[in-house]
Each structure stands twice: as C-alpha cells, then as structure tokens.
Amino acid sequence: MKDVRIRFDRKSPLQAALQTRVDAYFAENGLNPKGGSPLIGKAIVIGLWLTAAYAFAMSGIGGWAGLLLGAMMVGMAQAGVGFNIMHDGNHGAFSTDKRTNLWMGRVLDLVGGSSYIWRQKHNVMHHTYPNVVGSDDDIDVGGLARLAPAQPYHPGYRLQHFYMWILYGFISVKWNFYDDFAQLIRGHLGGHRFPRPKRGELVYFFVAKALFFGWVIIAPIALFGLAKGVAFYFVEAFTLGVTLAVVFQLAHCVEEADFTDVPDGQVTELDFAEHQLNTTVDFARGNPFVTWYLGGLNYQAIHHLFPKISHVHYPAISPIVEEVCAEFNVPYRINGGFWESVGSHYRWLKRMGQAPAVAAQPVTA
Numbered sequence: 001m002k003d004v005r006i007r008f009d010r011k012s013p014l015q016a017a018l019q020t021r022v023d024a025y026f027a028e029n030g031l032n033p034k035g036g037s038p039l040i041g042k043a044i045v046i047g048l049w050l051t052a053a054y055a056f057a058m059s060g061i062g063g064w065a066g067l068l069l070g071a072m073m074v075g076m077a078q079a080g081v082g083f084n085i086m087h088d089g090n091h092g093a094f095s096t097d098k099r100t101n102l103w104m105g106r107v108l109d110l111v112g113g114s115s116y117i118w119r120q121k122h123n124v125m126h127h128t129y130p131n132v133v134g135s136d137d138d139i140d141v142g143g144l145a146r147l148a149p150a151q152p153y154h155p156g157y158r159l160q161h162f163y164m165w166i167l168y169g170f171i172s173v174k175w176n177f178y179d180d181f182a183q184l185i186r187g188h189l190g191g192h193r194f195p196r197p198k199r200g201e202l203v204y205f206f207v208a209k210a211l212f213f214g215w216v217i218i219a220p221i222a223l224f225g226l227a228k229g230v231a232f233y234f235v236e237a238f239t240l241g242v243t244l245a246v247v248f249q250l251a252h253c254v255e256e257a258d259f260t261d262v263p264d265g266q267v268t269e270l271d272f273a274e275h276q277l278n279t280t281v282d283f284a285r286g287n288p289f290v291t292w293y294l295g296g297l298n299y300q301a302i303h304h305l306f307p308k309i310s311h312v313h314y315p316a317i318s319p320i321v322e323e324v325c326a327e328f329n330v331p332y333r334i335n336g337g338f339w340e341s342v343g344s345h346y347r348w349l350k351r352m353g354q355a356p357a358v359a360a361q362p363v364t365a
C-alpha cells in the first residue's frame with residue numbers, strides 16, 4: 001500500500017486572499033454561509049419526490065413497467081438526497097446548528113450509505129487529497145480500470161471507456177452490501193486509519209442499514225414476489241450508481257484536471273488551494289436545472305475551496321474566486337456543458353486505457 005505523505009500549506013497568500021474576499025461577500029450582503037431556508041425548501045421538495053416515486057413504484061400501477069419506471073425515479077431522487085441534503089449536512093454546511101447538520105448527514109444511511117464512513121472517506125480523504133493516487137478513494141476502482149496516469153496499466157483496460165459506464169451502475173450495490181461493512185471492519189481507507197465509531201454511531205449504522213434494506217428490498221419482495229422485488233432494487237441501485245459516478249467523475253476525472261503522484265514515503269509540500277484548483281473542474285455552470293439537482297457539485301472548485309459553505313451560495317461566489325485566481329495567475333478550470341464534460345470523461349478513460357507510451361500525459365507532483 002502506498003505511503004502518501006503530503007504537507008499542505010493552508011495559509012498561502014492565495015488561500016488568505018480567497019478567504020478574505022469570500023468572507024467580505026457574506027459580511028457585505030448580510031448573508032449566512034449555511035443553507036438556511038432555501039436549502040430547507042430544496043430538502044422538502046426532494047424528500048417529497050423520493051416519497052412519491054417510492055409510493056408510485058409500490059402501488060403496483062402499470063405492472064412491470066410501472067415498477068421499473070418507479071425504481072428509476074427512486075434512484076434519481078436518492079441521488080438528489082445525496083447531492084443536496086446529506087452532502088451539505090456531512091460538511092456542516094446545511095445549517096448553523098450542529099445537530100441539524102449531523103442528522104441531515106445521517107439521512108445518507110437511510111438511502112444506503114454509512115454517513116460515518118462517508119465523513120472519513122469523503123470529507124477527509126477525498127477533500128484533502130483529490131486526484132492523489134493512493135489516497136483519493138474516488139479514483140480507486142479496485143483494479144477494474146485505470147483512472148490516473150500513475151495507476152498501473154493493464155491491457156484489459158483497453159475498452160474501459162465502454163465498460164466503465166456499465167460498472168458505474170454497480171457502485172451502489174457494492175456500497176450497500178460490501179464497502180461500508182469492509183471499511184468499518186478494517187478501520188482504514190487507503191493507507192490512512194480512521195477512528196473507530198463510538199457505540200451510538202455503531203448502533204445507528206446497523207439500525208439504519210436494516211431500515212434501508214427493509215424499504216428497498218424486503219418490502220418490494222413482500223409486495224410483489226422475489227423476481228419483481230429484486231428487479232426493483234437493481235434498477236434503483238443501477239440508476240443511483242450511474243448518476244453518482246458520472247457526477248463525481250465529471251468534476252475530477254476529465255482531460256482538464258491534473259492528477260498528482262507523490263513519491264512513496266517522502267514528504268511532498270503543496271499549496272492546498274492550488275492543489276484543489278488544479279484537480280477540480282467546474283461544468284455545466286449555465287444550466288440552472290443541473291445546478292439545482294446536483295447541489296452545486298457542478299461548481300466543484302468552489303466546493304473544494306469552501307466545503308463548509310452551503311452549495312446554495314456557489315454560483316454567487318464563483319466570480320469572486322475566479323477574480324482572485326486571475327490575480328494570482330492560477331487557472332480556474334471550467335468545462336462546457338454537461339454532455340461536453342461527459343465527452344471529456346469518455347476521452348480520458350480511453351486515454352488511460354491505452355499503454356502509457358502512447359498516452360503521454362504530464363503528471364504534476
């Protein structure tokens with residue numbers, strides 16, 4: 001296992017300027033950086049969407065077609081819960097109240113993932129080390145593909161730009177049944193250990209897992225029998241997996257992003273803000289539906305610089321950040337529309353699936 005040691009400078013002039021200017025924006029406009037009522041409104045709409053989609057799927061209306069259509073709507077709504085509610089909650093960005101953030105974060109457990117593991121995997125590992133091989137769980141697909149130049153090449157990756165789209169669909173199945181349990185037992189992610197959950201956290205983990213499996217598998221089987229019940233689960237999980245994976249990949253795993261390989265066991269010094277900006281790409285910023293549904297994850301650079309600020313503020317903050325970046329001569333990476341970014345991810349997968357000599361790509365360190 002790779003021994004990644006990076007010392008981040010979190011007090012660089014760039015970081016200080018970004019912080020000062022964004023703080024000034026909130027002070028001058030008398031705004032609270034947390035989600036507040038706009039986010040509560042979104043959470044209610046998405047909660048109703050999930051409930052209505054599930055009620056429709058479980059109503060039996062439309063036979064097989066109704067069930068599978070309902071499962072897709074449930075999967076899309078679950079992704080909406082993830083992007084908008086649990087993500088802000090787990091970052092402490094939903095509200096100024098700590099308990100509200102904790103419980104909004106814990107909503108994740110009810111839609112299939114452990115919020116405890118998420119806070120380690122996402123808040124700590126992914127946010128500290130985006131695109132760092134050996135530390136960012138999001139670019140580690142267990143040897144099924146090569147997503148970064150520093151990962152080992154295998155001729156079997158030749159067609160990864162086709163098969164990965166299918167594999168993305170199975171990410172949530174693996175997450176539901178394997179990842180959370182295995183990571184809880186191991187107590188480490190990549191080479192990094194994380195603290196053991198306290199008893200209350202552990203009880204919540206198992207109770208919420210039981211509730212999740214209850215509504216997503218046991219209830220559909222009880223209502224419609226084994227075949228339809230299992231089909232509901234797989235279509236729901238596949239829709240959710242593809243949606244989550246594509247959104248995460250478009251922000252980091254594209255031609256426009258840098259990937260970082262650091263020497264094994266040696267301490268590497270990096271500017272924190274610059275590293276986030278180099279490894280993160282905004283996309284589809286002019287699309288209000290994408291911005292609404294993705295919980296601002298299309299303004300990913302802003303999210304990585306200010307994860308404790310709610311996503312409802314990202315569109316307003318981005319011009320300020322871009323201005324500071326221009327002053328410091330640090331590129332702020334922006335892709336085109338949603339489908340252009342999908343194309344960029346496809347081309348990146350294709351390039352990484354070729355032998356390294358063919359796909360010469362500068363690797364930052």
Ligand SMILES: [Zn+2]
Pocket residue numbers: 087091122127303307
């Ligand atoms: Zn995040």
